[in-house]
Amino acid sequence: MQQLPIRMTFFYQLHPVVSAVYFVEVVVGLLLFNHVSVAVVGFAGLLAVSGFYMGWRPVFKQLKWNGLLFLTIVFFNCLLNQKFAPTLGQFSVFGLTFRASLPALIYGAVMGLMLVEMLMVFGILNVILPANRLVYVFSPMTPKLGLLAVMSVHLVKTFNHQFHELAMLQKTRNLNVEAGSIGVRIRNAGKLLQILLEDSLASGMESARLMDARGFGATKRSHYQTYRWHATDWMFLGCSLVVFIGMIVVRSSQFGWSKSVADFTGFWATDDFLAAVSLGMLLIGPLVFEGAYRACRN
Amino acid sequence: MQELIQTHHLTFTYPDSPQPALADINLTIFRGQFVVIAGATGSGKTTLINHFKKELLPNGTRSGQILINQRPLDSLDKLTSAKTVGYVPQDPAVQPIMDTVIDELAFSLENIACPSEEIERRIAELANYLGLDQLLHNTIGSLSGGQLQLVNLASVLILRPDIILLDEPTAQLDPLSTQHFFDVLERIHHELGMTIVMTEHNLSTALALADTMVLIQDRQLSFVGDPATGIPKMAADAKLQYFVPDVPKLFLNLKLTDQKLPISVADGQTAILKQRLEFQSAIQDMHRAAAKPVILSAKDISFSFDHANNVVDRLALDLHKGDWLSIVGKNGSGKTTLLTMLAGLRVPQHGKIKFDRQIVWRLPTGDRLSKISFLSQTPALQFGAETVLEELQNQADQLPQTVSNEAIEAMIARLHLNSVKSHSPFDLSAGQQQLLGLAIALLAKPQLLILDEPTKGLDPYTKQLLGKWLLEVNQSGTTILMASHDMAFCAAYTKHCAFMFDGHLNTILPTREFFSDNFFFTTPINRLLRSQVPEAILVDDVTLKSEGTSGDVS
Numbered sequence: 001m002q003q004l005p006i007r008m009t010f011f012y013q014l015h016p017v018v019s020a021v022y023f024v025e026v027v028v029g030l031l032l033f034n035h036v037s038v039a040v041v042g043f044a045g046l047l048a049v050s051g052f053y054m055g056w057r058p059v060f061k062q063l064k065w066n067g068l069l070f071l072t073i074v075f076f077n078c079l080l081n082q083k084f085a086p087t088l089g090q091f092s093v094f095g096l097t098f099r100a101s102l103p104a105l106i107y108g109a110v111m112g113l114m115l116v117e118m119l120m121v122f123g124i125l126n127v128i129l130p131a132n133r134l135v136y137v138f139s140p141m142t143p144k145l146g147l148l149a150v151m152s153v154h155l156v157k158t159f160n161h162q163f164h165e166l167a168m169l170q171k172t173r174n175l176n177v178e179a180g181s182i183g184v185r186i187r188n189a190g191k192l193l194q195i196l197l198e199d200s201l202a203s204g205m206e207s208a209r210l211m212d213a214r215g216f217g218a219t220k221r222s223h224y225q226t227y228r229w230h231a232t233d234w235m236f237l238g239c240s241l242v243v244f245i246g247m248i249v250v251r252s253s254q255f256g257w258s259k260s261v262a263d264f265t266g267f268w269a270t271d272d273f274l275a276a277v278s279l280g281m282l283l284i285g286p287l288v289f290e291g292a293y294r295a296c297r298n
Numbered sequence: 299m300q301e302l303i304q305t306h307h308l309t310f311t312y313p314d315s316p317q318p319a320l321a322d323i324n325l326t327i328f329r330g331q332f333v334v335i336a337g338a339t340g341s342g343k344t345t346l347i348n349h350f351k352k353e354l355l356p357n358g359t360r361s362g363q364i365l366i367n368q369r370p371l372d373s374l375d376k377l378t379s380a381k382t383v384g385y386v387p388q389d390p391a392v393q394p395i396m397d398t399v400i401d402e403l404a405f406s407l408e409n410i411a412c413p414s415e416e417i418e419r420r421i422a423e424l425a426n427y428l429g430l431d432q433l434l435h436n437t438i439g440s441l442s443g444g445q446l447q448l449v450n451l452a453s454v455l456i457l458r459p460d461i462i463l464l465d466e467p468t469a470q471l472d473p474l475s476t477q478h479f480f481d482v483l484e485r486i487h488h489e490l491g492m493t494i495v496m497t498e499h500n501l502s503t504a505l506a507l508a509d510t511m512v513l514i515q516d517r518q519l520s521f522v523g524d525p526a527t528g529i530p531k532m533a534a535d536a537k538l539q540y541f542v543p544d545v546p547k548l549f550l551n552l553k554l555t556d557q558k559l560p561i562s563v564a565d566g567q568t569a570i571l572k573q574r575l576e577f578q579s580a581i582q583d584m585h586r587a588a589a590k591p592v593i594l595s596a597k598d599i600s601f602s603f604d605h606a607n608n609v610v611d612r613l614a615l616d617l618h619k620g621d622w623l624s625i626v627g628k629n630g631s632g633k634t635t636l637l638t639m640l641a642g643l644r645v646p647q648h649g650k651i652k653f654d655r656q657i658v659w660r661l662p663t664g665d666r667l668s669k670i671s672f673l674s675q676t677p678a679l680q681f682g683a684e685t686v687l688e689e690l691q692n693q694a695d696q697l698p699q700t701v702s703n704e705a706i707e708a709m710i711a712r713l714h715l716n717s718v719k720s721h722s723p724f725d726l727s728a729g730q731q732q733l734l735g736l737a738i739a740l741l742a743k744p745q746l747l748i749l750d751e752p753t754k755g756l757d758p759y760t761k762q763l764l765g766k767w768l769l770e771v772n773q774s775g776t777t778i779l780m781a782s783h784d785m786a787f788c789a790a791y792t793k794h795c796a797f798m799f800d801g802h803l804n805t806i807l808p809t810r811e812f813f814s815d816n817f818f819f820t821t822p823i824n825r826l827l828r829s830q831v832p833e834a835i836l837v838d839d840v841t842l843k844s845e846g847t848s849g850d851v852s
Contacts, residue, residue, distance in 0.1 A: 057605075132401040135408075150395055162679070168643045169679045172672050173738075174663055174696040195682050198724060203392060210393045213353040214454065215380025215409035224404035224417040 010293035033256035045283030070112035077108025308362035337514035384454030443629035444475025464496035502543035506562035599649030611801025627798030633781035677735030728755030
């Protein structure tokens with residue numbers, strides 16, 4: 001498909017309330033299942049959607065950092081879940097023996113994937129529901145919720161923007177997250193995060209003060225961009241709700257979910273099919289509608 | 299004339315402060331005035347301007363009365379306040395909330411419940427008036443500092459307030475963006491009759507536009523009136539004399555005060571023609587020192603953030619031992635990226651940088667810390683301790699050489715940070731953070747000192763203290779490389795200058811040659827006297843040759 005500017009895509013043109021509901025469905029949907037096959041389907045679906053709407057370069061850049069997060073979670077899960085079998089291998093440090101078991105590995109991979117998927121969802125949300133649309137969705141409920149939503153997005157942006165710069169500049173203070181033992185790196189990263197959090201919060205507070213100075217919350221806000229409900233909004237909302245309800249039914253039937261780490265012994269369970277299909281449908285929904293929209297446009 | 303802002307016996311004290319930040323301020327600002335509030339750092343300028351807007355009132359003990367549009371400030375509701383008084387902060391990046399320029403402009407109007415059609419009409423009108431129409435759908439992140447500050451002004455102006463307050467709005471802008479910003483202010487003042495109240499350290503352009511100067515000394519108003527009358531008062535004060543812009547300073551130094559004191563270059567040229575003044579060069583030392591060995595060399599370095607456009611493109615540089623090189627250029631021209639690469643903090647995608655024949659980013663950390671110091675333009679990102687003193691002690695602990703507590707205390711005293719040494723570094727003013735950053739950088743007595751906008755946020759008095767100190771550091775053997783928008787500072791202290799453009803450095807020239815060759819990026823004195831003394835760049839570079847008779851026919 002030909003790459004269109006984001007403002008001309010079907011997903012972006014959806015009514016902000018529909019987009020918001022869809023993202024709530026996706027976040028809840030991802031939390032409904034914890035089987036590895038479902039998580040992999042979720043990852044594939046989100047990869048396709050984010051690659052399509054955000055472009056592959058920023059997605060791969062995001063995945064580079066997310067990959068580290070994923071590996072950290074897998075590592076700690078293997079380290080902390082010692083009582084399961086079968087064992088894949090073992091090693092000793094200072095007289096303590098650590099076993100890496102298959103259930104711990106798979107469970108860690110699922111948890112890591114779920115976290116990465118959540119970050120990918122927020123990445124897409126940032127593109128499809130920028131600050132002005134978020135305010136449009138939340139302001140009618142309460143302006144303070146709108147403020148909170150905007151401030152949170154702003155805080156995350158400041159946080160992301162400053163992280164690389166901070167990591168680079170703190171090298172002048174011998175605080176390096178790319179050198180030294182794992183312990184030193186973790187300690188340094190913790191210190192960086194502390195500085196970053198303080199700085200982002202201070203910047204967020206100043207932005208809030210300046211929003212206040214421009215009359216935010218003085219009265220019920222109007223909206224420059226008025227969004228009208230179209231038939232396609234109703235269609236998309238209806239379809240996504242049907243799939244979402246289907247997912248809840250599947251989950252209620254205990255498909256795609258295991259309660260104990262010990263049960264994580266394989267990639268595929270027979271009852272995963274419905275869970276994987278319903279999650280996959282929900283995730284690629286925007287792409288399906290995008291195709292139909294492009295087929296119908298002039 | 300209608301009074302827009304009035305303060306009666308306004309006194310304000312910050313919590314836990316033994317003395318008031320503002321003492322018995324009685325001030326009246328009328329509709330249509332262009333007011334510049336001048337004063338040294340810590341004199342209370344920002345505190346005063348924050349008292350003109352309800353939402354910005356600082357916490358503390360306050361007495362006296364503030365009236366806005368003849369109504370007590372406290373009685374203004376939020377909507378009236380937003381529509382009456384607009385505010386533009388110093389840091390352009392902190393105000394924008396939305397992702398694109400058009401959404402940012404709409405944000406203010408949405409807050410006051412403007413109907414959708416009116417929002418569109420107002421945006422269309424203002425964007426065309428300010429020349430922002432081509433930027434409307436640009437993301438905020440893609441704008442330069444100057445464009446961003448213009449958007450901040452527009453997002454306040456769109457509310458059509460009676461008064462616009464600006465707190466050092468050009469402190470972080472390059473000279474051309476600064477000039478453009480002032481041009482816009484002049485237009486909205488002259489064409490719309492907007493009342494403008496601003497604090498500013500760089501008074502050369504601001505005072506030329508202003509009709510009223512408010513001078514604050516020791517937390518009290520010491521002068522309110524015509525800038526041409528107030529400037530001699532500043533010149534008589536030991537600290538404020540450094541605030542006097544170059545053009546009036548030249549006329550005051552040469553005692554050419556018979557006529558009204560000129561402030562702008564244009565006024566100065568008119569006065570020179572009118573009084574038939576002739577100047578001659580007083581420059582004494584024009585000899586060039588022999589070049590010393592190269593301490594830092596960069597060959598063919600390129601860097602790109604997006605793998606599409608090179609911020610630094612095939613740049614080459616040889617920096618000689620003992621040199622002091624300034625790099626000037628527009629916001630976003632790649633100066634900061636270049637400096638971070640030269641400091642070994644960022645690795646170029648192409649090319650090599652060598653410090654003392656070693657690849658700079660491969661230097662062992664201890665070696666790098668003791669030989670190369672770097673001060674960022676955002677020094678707070680280099681902090682991490684609980685107090686100022688601890689910050690310096692921590693850095694001393696990281697260095698291979700021993701730094702005594704006495705040396706740290708001496709540095710604190712020299713930078714006038716004694717009163718804040720137990721404060722959190724993050725709570726310091728922008729200028730104090732700059733000084734602390736510099737103290738950290740100098741603790742190692744490095745061979746190479748790399749400074750990114752070292753005068754940002756500093757008042758002219760502190761600037762000259764800094765300049766003298768850096769001069770000593772340079773004379774003791776430290777090589778200095780800096781990026782700066784401060785042409786006057788570069789002209790006064792540095793040995794060589796270069797212009798960063800299109801990803802590389804244009805020819806490196808001796809400072810005097812650089813500024814006398816430039817037309818836009820140069821000093822007010824060079825602009826004023828280039829026809830008579832082309833090599834003059836500073837006030838002390840010229841003396842009066844002859845004072846002709848006035849051309850006036852009485």
